[in-house]
Amino acid sequence: MKRPLQYAALAVYVVFLAFPLVWLLSTSLKTPREMASTDPSWIPHDPTLANFADAFAEQDLVGAGLRSLGVAVASAVLTVVLALPAAYAMARHRGLMSRMATGWVLVSQVFPFILIIIPLFMVLRNLELTNTLAGLVVVHITFTLPFALWMLQGYVRAVPRELEEAASVDGAGRVRAIVSVVAPLLAPGVVATLLFSFISSWNEFLFALVVLKSPDVMTLPLMLARFTGPEGVARLGPLAAASLMATIPSLIFFAIIQRRLKSGLMAGAVKG
Amino acid sequence: MTVTATRPPKAAHARSRPRSRQGRETLVLMLPALVPVLLFSVGPLVYGMALAFTDARAGRKVTYSFVGLENFANLFQDPDFWSSIVVGLIWAVSVTVLTFLLGLGLALLLNEKLRLRGLARVLAVVPWAMPPVVIGLMWRLVYHADAGILNGILGTDIDWLADFTFVLPAIIVMGVWAGMPQTTVVLLAGLQNIPAELYEAGKIDGAATWQRFRNITLPQLKPVIVAITSLDFVWNFNQFSLVYVLTNGGPGGRTRLPMLFAYEQAFRYGFFGYAASLGVAIMIVVLGLLGVYLWRQMREASS
Numbered sequence: 001m002k003r004p005l006q007y008a009a010l011a012v013y014v015v016f017l018a019f020p021l022v023w024l025l026s027t028s029l030k031t032p033r034e035m036a037s038t039d040p041s042w043i044p045h046d047p048t049l050a051n052f053a054d055a056f057a058e059q060d061l062v063g064a065g066l067r068s069l070g071v072a073v074a075s076a077v078l079t080v081v082l083a084l085p086a087a088y089a090m091a092r093h094r095g096l097m098s099r100m101a102t103g104w105v106l107v108s109q110v111f112p113f114i115l116i117i118i119p120l121f122m123v124l125r126n127l128e129l130t131n132t133l134a135g136l137v138v139v140h141i142t143f144t145l146p147f148a149l150w151m152l153q154g155y156v157r158a159v160p161r162e163l164e165e166a167a168s169v170d171g172a173g174r175v176r177a178i179v180s181v182v183a184p185l186l187a188p189g190v191v192a193t194l195l196f197s198f199i200s201s202w203n204e205f206l207f208a209l210v211v212l213k214s215p216d217v218m219t220l221p222l223m224l225a226r227f228t229g230p231e232g233v234a235r236l237g238p239l240a241a242a243s244l245m246a247t248i249p250s251l252i253f254f255a256i257i258q259r260r261l262k263s264g265l266m267a268g269a270v271k272g
Numbered sequence: 273m274t275v276t277a278t279r280p281p282k283a284a285h286a287r288s289r290p291r292s293r294q295g296r297e298t299l300v301l302m303l304p305a306l307v308p309v310l311l312f313s314v315g316p317l318v319y320g321m322a323l324a325f326t327d328a329r330a331g332r333k334v335t336y337s338f339v340g341l342e343n344f345a346n347l348f349q350d351p352d353f354w355s356s357i358v359v360g361l362i363w364a365v366s367v368t369v370l371t372f373l374l375g376l377g378l379a380l381l382l383n384e385k386l387r388l389r390g391l392a393r394v395l396a397v398v399p400w401a402m403p404p405v406v407i408g409l410m411w412r413l414v415y416h417a418d419a420g421i422l423n424g425i426l427g428t429d430i431d432w433l434a435d436f437t438f439v440l441p442a443i444i445v446m447g448v449w450a451g452m453p454q455t456t457v458v459l460l461a462g463l464q465n466i467p468a469e470l471y472e473a474g475k476i477d478g479a480a481t482w483q484r485f486r487n488i489t490l491p492q493l494k495p496v497i498v499a500i501t502s503l504d505f506v507w508n509f510n511q512f513s514l515v516y517v518l519t520n521g522g523p524g525g526r527t528r529l530p531m532l533f534a535y536e537q538a539f540r541y542g543f544f545g546y547a548a549s550l551g552v553a554i555m556i557v558v559l560g561l562l563g564v565y566l567w568r569q570m571r572e573a574s575s
Binding site for chain 1: 294295297298300301302303304305306308309311312313314315319321323332374377378381384386387388391392395396397398399400401402403404406408409410411414416418419420421423424449452481503506507512513516530531534535538539544547548550551552554555558559
């Protein structure tokens with residue numbers, strides 16, 4: 001009696017969640033002629049991969065993808081390098097500094113970005129960093145740092161302090177103890193934080209919109225947003241194909257870190 | 273006598289030493305993260321709030337001066353400001369409430385041992401990983417007047433994103449779709465943390481499903497619900513990318529959320545000071561509503 005109802009409800013959810021995705025996929029496989037027809041159908045009559053080739057042929061899109069990749073890798077690596085020592089300190093020595101860092105993580109969620117973007121834009125302009133990828137990397141690091149710090153300190157806390165102390169007792173120096181005992185245990189957490197930072201930067205739109213002005217430095221999300229002009233339906237196919245491809249990196253990385261992110265978010269949510 | 277008198281200060285001294293060394297170590301370790309945060313977010317934040325009281329403009333060489341509360345006076349007389357706040361509130365409250373209700377429903381289903389659960393679980397997480405720009409573009413394809421599927425399904429001929437009546441509901445649906453994963457995952461984790469013994473006790477006492485939900489699930493889930501709905505509300509009220517890509521605030525400002533309005537003022541028209549005052553106003557609205565909500569929740573919890 002109860003089960004069929006539950007299955008019906010679950011089916012409704014699956015349809016709601018899946019239909020835009022299916023439609024995106026379907027559009028990406030359609031020929032321009034079919035796109036122009038007034039009676040859109042779920043299954044392409046004449047499926048083609050031409051849209052993917054077209055998207056690749058657009059010089060701007062490939063270039064933008066490469067720039068996005070560069071920015072995301074640089075932001076992710078630098079974020080973790082900067083956050084790791086601080087995360088260690090937050091987890092091991094709980095003092096005023098750690099509490100302030102935790103406070104900032106929470107505060108950073110509440111402020112309207114516009115309050116930070118305008119002055120940040122002015123700072124970057126003084127440093128001659130507007131319209132450069134380096135400028136965007138700086139911005140992405142700053143905005144990923146709080147959550148990266150939060151994730152990392154959770155992972156450090158999960159490594160028992162006793163292990164570190166035991167290594168010290170066995171004659172290893174403090175640094176050796178950290179390198180040979182803590183680091184291997186921390187590695188999965190570091191990878192998860194790296195991937196999280198990568199996804200944040202790869203997906204990010206608003207800051208890129210403010211910092212980057214000329215097409216030859218634009219990242220992928222900016223290029224995609226520019227892609228839809230008033231040209232009508234002809235370019236929707238390649239657009240759908242490019243959108244799908246732009247999603248693949250974050251989707252793969254997200255699949256890897258999903259569980260870890262959940263526990264991190266839970267810790268934050270409950271304490272907040 | 274002398275021994276006992278000198279010992280305590282000595283011990284205290286010995287204990288305080290490593291503590292100060294620890295403090296110094298903390299500072300050194302924190303420094304690499306602290307410098308960018310202070311330089312590129314705390315500093316700008318303070319500066320940004322100060323800008324709200326000036327007539328700053330976008331130009332590089334433009335000098336600006338302190339104008340007191342003039343920006344705020346202008347803001348309160350600006351009908352576009354009020355309409356953006358109204359649109360923002362309708363959007364943020366609708367999306368937050370619908371996301372919560374739908375997310376809770378899905379979390380409850382995923383917590384049961386149903387087939388297809390794996391598929392639903394994967395689907396429920398996908399929007400979380402997608403770039404907001406792609407989500408916006410995807411829904412543009414769905415709502416497209418000629419090539420979109422929605423008109424195809426409903427047999428209508430509506431230009432959803434250009435229609436004054438339908439555009440707000442249309443973006444709200446997208447907001448719910450985009451926001452459900454996070455909410456569902458957090459609520460599901462909360463459900464799984466509820467001790468099974470409580471339900472067993474409830475069953476023994478003869479509580480029906482609905483009673484168990486009301487008297488066990490909801491109270492146990494309360495802290496998680498308050499946390500996620502608060503965060504969702506703040507995130508939604510500050511939303512920019514999704515709606516910028518889907519409608520760019522149109523038609524006729526019908527979907528111009530506060531952040532879109534602020535972005536236009538700052539980076540299209542170059543009114544930095546005015547946009548900053550807008551940021552302060554948005555912050556006050558968000559903190560005010562959040563404060564009232566959390567205060568009520570806490571009062572309920574203590575009574």
